[in-house]
Amino acid sequence: MDPSDLVSFDSLLSEDELALRARVRAFVRAEIRPNIARWYEEARFPLELVPELARQGLLGMHLSGYGCDGRSAVEYGLAAAELEAGDSGLRTFVSVQGSLVMSAIWKHGSEEQKQEWLPRMATGEAIGCFGLTEPTAGSDPGSMRTFARRDGSDWVISGTKRWIGLANVADVAVVWAQTDDGVRGFVVPTSTAGYAATPIEPKLSMRASIQCEVTLDDVRLPEDGVLPGAVGLRGPFSCLNEARYGIVWGAMGAARDAFEDALAYSKERLQFGKPLAGYQLTQQKLVDMALEINKGFLLALHLGRLKDAGRLEPHQISVGKLNNCREAIEICREARTILGGNGITLEYSPMRHANNLESVRTYEGTDEVHTLILGERLTGVGAFR
Numbered sequence: 001m002d003p004s005d006l007v008s009f010d011s012l013l014s015e016d017e018l019a020l021r022a023r024v025r026a027f028v029r030a031e032i033r034p035n036i037a038r039w040y041e042e043a044r045f046p047l048e049l050v051p052e053l054a055r056q057g058l059l060g061m062h063l064s065g066y067g068c069d070g071r072s073a074v075e076y077g078l079a080a081a082e083l084e085a086g087d088s089g090l091r092t093f094v095s096v097q098g099s100l101v102m103s104a105i106w107k108h109g110s111e112e113q114k115q116e117w118l119p120r121m122a123t124g125e126a127i128g129c130f131g132l133t134e135p136t137a138g139s140d141p142g143s144m145r146t147f148a149r150r151d152g153s154d155w156v157i158s159g160t161k162r163w164i165g166l167a168n169v170a171d172v173a174v175v176w177a178q179t180d181d182g183v184r185g186f187v188v189p190t191s192t193a194g195y196a197a198t199p200i201e202p203k204l205s206m207r208a209s210i211q212c213e214v215t216l217d218d219v220r221l222p223e224d225g226v227l228p229g230a231v232g233l234r235g236p237f238s239c240l241n242e243a244r245y246g247i248v249w250g251a252m253g254a255a256r257d258a259f260e261d262a263l264a265y266s267k268e269r270l271q272f273g274k275p276l277a278g279y280q281l282t283q284q285k286l287v288d289m290a291l292e293i294n295k296g297f298l299l300a301l302h303l304g305r306l307k308d309a310g311r312l313e314p315h316q317i318s319v320g321k322l323n324n325c326r327e328a329i330e331i332c333r334e335a336r337t338i339l340g341g342n343g344i345t346l347e348y349s350p351m352r353h354a355n356n357l358e359s360v361r362t363y364e365g366t367d368e369v370h371t372l373i374l375g376e377r378l379t380g381v382g383a384f385r
Contacts, residue, residue, distance in 0.1 A: 004259050004293045012301060013078075020075050024082040027056055032086035037346040039208040043201070045089060046208070047169060054124035058083070058094050060102040062242075066118035068102070073245065073307035077300055080246040081253030088356035089209030091250045096165045097121060099242035101128030104174045104185060107238055108229035113187050117172055129170035129197075131161040131188075131214055132236050138163075139369050140384075141176070141183075142233055146216060148177040148186060148226075155226060157186060157194075157219040163363070167197035167212035174227070175216065176236050185227035185235050194219040205359040241317050244364045248303060248320030251360060252296040255328035258350035259289045262335035265348070269340075276338060285334055292327045299323065315377040322370035329357040 002009070010018060031049060039046055053059060057069040058079055064070035071079075084091035102121050105113050120126040137144040146159025157177050167173065173188040173195070188195060194217040199210055227235065263286060266277040276282045303320050306312040332354035336343035344351055361367060376382045 002256065003263055004256050004290045006290055007294050007298065009294065009297055017075055017078060021078040021082060024056065024079045028082050028086040032090060036087045036208060040352055041346055043203065043207040045210045050124040050127065053094060054122065059124055060098040060118065060122050062098065063102060063106050066114055067122035068118065074301065074304035076246065077249035077304045080250040084250035084253035085257040087208050088250065088254060088360055089206050092165060092206065092209055095243045095246045096130055097128055099246055100130035100239050101174050103239045103242045104227065105187065108185060108227040108235055109187065110224065110228050112224065126171040127166055127169055129164050129167040129173045131164050131173050131175040133161060133163050135160060135162045139366055141236065144176065144178060146177040148179045148184060153223045155186065155221045157216045157221065159216050161214040164197070164212050164214050166210050167214045168199055168210060182232050185230040186221060186225050187227065188219060188221065192219050205355045240364055241314055244317045244321045245303065245307060247360060247364055248324050249300045251324040251328035251357060252293060252300060254353040254357060255296065255331040256293050258332040258335040258353045259293060261349050262338040266338050282338060285338060289331045289334055292331055296324045296327055315373055318370040318373040321365060322367055325357060325361040326367060329354055329361060332357060
C-alpha cells in the first residue's frame with residue numbers, strides 16, 4: 001500500500017493495471033531514483049535509459065500497431081505517475097516521444113510516414129521532438145510566425161521554435177507552420193539542411209531534461225513531408241490533449257514522492273525529544289497533503305476511465321491539468337517545510353519536484369489558459385481576447 005492511500009485506491013484497479021504499475025515502479029526505483037540527484041545536478045538527460053524505456057514498453061504505449069503496445073489510457077496514466085515520481089524530465093521524455101510526436105504521426109500521418117518512424121520510435125532507435133511553441137507564440141500558437149511555402153512540389157520552412165524538448169538529440173521533428181492554407185504539420189528529419197537546435201541553459205527547473213531553441217533556415221522537404229491528416233490548429237491540439245492527460249497523472253506522482261520523503265523524515269527526525277511526526281502541526285501538514293494526493297489520483301482515474309470509454313472531453317482534461325499541477329506544487333513546497341534546511345539539498349526530492357513542476361505547470365497550457373477554457377465552458381463566453 002502507498003502510505004498516502006487513504007481511500008483504498010488500489011481496489012479500483014485491475015490486476016493488469018496493478019502489475020504494470022508495479023513493473024514501472026520497480027524500474028524507477030532501480031534505475032532512476034539512485035541516479036536522479038546526480039543527473040539533476042549535472043543538468044544531464046540520461047540518453048542511455050532510452051533503450052530500457054523502450055524495453056519496458058513505455059514509448060507510444062497507448063498507441064496500437066507499428067510496434068506499440070496498445071495499452072489503455074489508465075495504464076498509460078499509471079506509468080506516467082511512476083515515471084514522474086522519479087523525475088518530471090523522464091516522464092516528459094516519454095510524453096514528448098509518445099503523446100506528441102508519435103501521436104501526431106499516428107493520428108495525422110500517411111501510411112508511409114507511420115511505417116518509417118513509428119516502429120523505430122517505439123524501440124527507442126529514433127527520438128522525436130515536437131515543434132509548436134515559438135519565442136513570441138506560447139499560449140497563442142495561432143500567432144506562430146514559422147511559415148512553410150511551396151517551391152514547385154517541395155515545401156520550404158523558415159522560422160524559430162523555442163522550448164522544444166530533446167530537439168538537439170532528436171532524429172525527427174514534427175514541426176507546425178503557417179501555410180497559405182492554414183497551419184500544417186511537417187515531418188522533418190533533423191539531418192535536413194537548415195535545421196539547428198541549441199539547448200537552453202542554464203535552467204533552474206527540468207535540469208535532467210533538454211529543452212532547445214530550434215531554427216529552421218529554408219528547410220526543404222519533399223511534397224510528402226506534410227502530415228496529410230492535419231489542417232489547422234486541431235492537429236497540434238489533438239496531440240497536446242494526449243500530453244496534458246499524462247500530466248494529470250504525472251503531477252500526482254511527483255507529489256506522492258515528495259510526500260513519502262516528508263513522511264519518512266518526520267518519523268525519524270527528533271526535535272524536543274520526539275519525532276516530528278508526533279506534533280499536531282506536522283500531522284496536519286501530512287493529512288492535508290495526503291488528502292489532495294488521494295483526490296488528485298481519483299480525478300486522474302476518473303478521467304482515464306472516461307478516455308478509455310471514448311467519452312473524455314477537452315475541458316475535462318483542463319480540470320485535471322489545472323487542479324493536479326496546482327495542488328502538486330503546493331504539496332511539494334509543504335513537504336519541504338517538514339524537511340527543514342535538509343529539504344533544500346538534493347538528498348531529498350520535494351524541492352527538485354517543486355522546481356520541475358514550475359515547468360510542468362507552464363507547459364501544455366498555463367494555469368491561465370486552462371482557467372479560461374473552463375471559464376468558457378461555464379459561461380459560454382470566450383475570454384481569451
